[in-house]
Amino acid sequence: MEPVRWLTDEEQRAWRRLAAVVLRLPATLERQLQRDAGMTHVEYRVLALLSEEPDGQLPLRRLAAQANASLSRLSHVVTRLEERSWVVRQPDPTDGRTTLAVLTEQGREVLVAAAPGHVAAVRSVVFEPLSERDVADLERIAGRIAARLDEPPATNNR
Amino acid sequence: MEPVRWLTDEEQRAWRRLAAVVLRLPATLERQLQRDAGMTHVEYRVLALLSEEPDGQLPLRRLAAQANASLSRLSHVVTRLEERSWVVRQPDPTDGRTTLAVLTEQGREVLVAAAPGHVAAVRSVVFEPLSERDVADLERIAGRIAARLDEPPATNNR
DNA sequence: AGCGGTCGATTGAAGCTTCAACTGAGTGTG
DNA sequence: CACACTCAGTTGAAGCTTCAATCGACCGCT
Numbered sequence: 001m002e003p004v005r006w007l008t009d010e011e012q013r014a015w016r017r018l019a020a021v022v023l024r025l026p027a028t029l030e031r032q033l034q035r036d037a038g039m040t041h042v043e044y045r046v047l048a049l050l051s052e053e054p055d056g057q058l059p060l061r062r063l064a065a066q067a068n069a070s071l072s073r074l075s076h077v078v079t080r081l082e083e084r085s086w087v088v089r090q091p092d093p094t095d096g097r098t099t100l101a102v103l104t105e106q107g108r109e110v111l112v113a114a115a116p117g118h119v120a121a122v123r124s125v126v127f128e129p130l131s132e133r134d135v136a137d138l139e140r141i142a143g144r145i146a147a148r149l150d151e152p153p154a155t156n157n158r
Numbered sequence: 159m160e161p162v163r164w165l166t167d168e169e170q171r172a173w174r175r176l177a178a179v180v181l182r183l184p185a186t187l188e189r190q191l192q193r194d195a196g197m198t199h200v201e202y203r204v205l206a207l208l209s210e211e212p213d214g215q216l217p218l219r220r221l222a223a224q225a226n227a228s229l230s231r232l233s234h235v236v237t238r239l240e241e242r243s244w245v246v247r248q249p250d251p252t253d254g255r256t257t258l259a260v261l262t263e264q265g266r267e268v269l270v271a272a273a274p275g276h277v278a279a280v281r282s283v284v285f286e287p288l289s290e291r292d293v294a295d296l297e298r299i300a301g302r303i304a305a306r307l308d309e310p311p312a313t314n315n316r
Numbered sequence: 317a318g319c320g321g322t323c324g325a326t327t328g329a330a331g332c333t334t335c336a337a338c339t340g341a342g343t344g345t346g
Numbered sequence: 347c348a349c350a351c352t353c354a355g356t357t358g359a360a361g362c363t364t365c366a367a368t369c370g371a372c373c374g375c376t
Binding site: 198200227228230231234235238253254255256 | 361362363364365366370371372
Binding site for chain 1: 353354355356357363364
């Protein structure tokens with residue numbers, strides 16, 4: 001039982017602000033997309049990721065990773081997208097285990113329609129208040145934390 | 159219909175990383191708290207906020223604001239906390255509209271028990287990978303974005 | 317005092333996410 | 347070839363959040 005290392009004052013201030021961002025930013029974007037495009041943020045990201053692929057398709061596993069979601073969640077999301085015919089499931093011919101999500105023409109259209117509003121929202125909330133230097137610093141810092149979030153299924157402390 | 163201002167490459171990189179943090183960090187902390195203390199992150203924050211008050215009580219409205227949650231959500235959270243006797247609701251004698259959430263002795267105990275693990279998780283994920291300068295930059299940048307998230311119920315773009 | 321408007325809070329339904337259990341396909345080791 | 351193991355994906359239940367509707371209390375005018 002080692003002594004608890006609490007946060008320093010500086011760390012506490014930084015953490016409070018980061019926590020506010022981390023808790024409010026998703027809610028804000030969620031609301032904008034839901035209101036203007038009738039889709040959730042995950043759904044948008046899935047469509048966007050698919051549209052970036054040359055053939056508009058990706059295995060669920062990879063979609064999950066790139067969208068920062070669990071595979072289970074992604075499966076549910078794809079089901080919803082499929083119901084609206086924005087995406088179709090297709091078996092992967094090269095591997096019987098994997099399922100491909102394929103972007104439909106309709107899906108591409110709703111994405112194109114939704115994108116400007118979403119980008120405007122992101123720009124308005126995150127980039128407008130930042131200087132160029134801020135953006136560079138943000139990239140560096142978020143990268144370090146994100147890297148940490150990838151790796152450590154390790155034991156909690158130390 | 160003005161031309162869409164897409165993100166620059168630099169902005170895109172920063173955004174991708176920020177998005178990863180914003181989407182994964184809450185999930186990570188959520189899991190840690192759920193696993194080790196049987197409570198959600200919001201529940202923890204509510205207990206923590208109450209414990210910081212000299213009299214261990216706060217109106218729901220203020221709790222909601224400080225915990226970055228909607229009032230509705232907070233009401234549900236307090237209901238759950240009340241069921242476990244970690245908090246009690248009490249009418250505010252000075253204003254018939256407001257309800258006070260009051261931390262119970264039990265509530266304080268579970269918070270004390272949960273805190274070290276949570277702080278360790280936060281330190282491990284956000285502060286360990288950061289230099290001192292990073293922390294200062296983070297405070298500045300998160301502050302700017304958080305400020306933006308507070309104000310603008312304004313029209314979406316411009 | 318009366319009246320509309322705002323404010324704090326509650327509630328229930330709908331929707332999304334998580335978790336754990338499960339299936340079926342591939343891999344590798346004897 | 348068989349067995350164990352891993353991997354991708356699916357599914358349903360439980361739980362949490364959101365949204366909209368609702369309520370009573372307070373405020374500001376007249």
